[in-house]
Amino acid sequence: MLHDVTAATHQGGYLIEIEFDDGSRGIADFSTYLTRGGVFERLKDPAYFRQFTVDQEAGTLVWGDELDIAPESLYAQATGKGLPAWMASDEEAAANLRYAVQQ
Template structure:
């Protein structure tokens, strides 16, 4: 079952809060997930704060095209719930 992200915002440091279309919501710390060329710009906190929901992808994304799989975000929230 794939559930889309419908809302997201920067919380602090490299933590984002997300809400899914099924009502599940929570914070995800992405500080250990920012590796690889596409994620390099996100290590700059000013750039990281530009996180937004990409409605076509159903997940969070940044202006350079970096995105995080919604399944990964959902699992992270479920583990910490």
């Protein structure tokens, strides 16, 4: 299920507290994006990183017109609930399924 980002607050460094439309909230650590290169290269600049906004139409975080991150990824990272099965790797999907069956 897709959950839109409704609010976000910088928590220092590369941490952002994110709130979602289902009331869930958590802190996402964006330092993992710093080694990805490409469009994520600009996130290494702390001043640029802090310029994120919530795009209400897209339901996600954006940095200007150049960069946004899928809300499913943000939800998984901030809440620890994992990616939807259609986005997860085979190994991660299997782990999520095992966890769900145990519940």
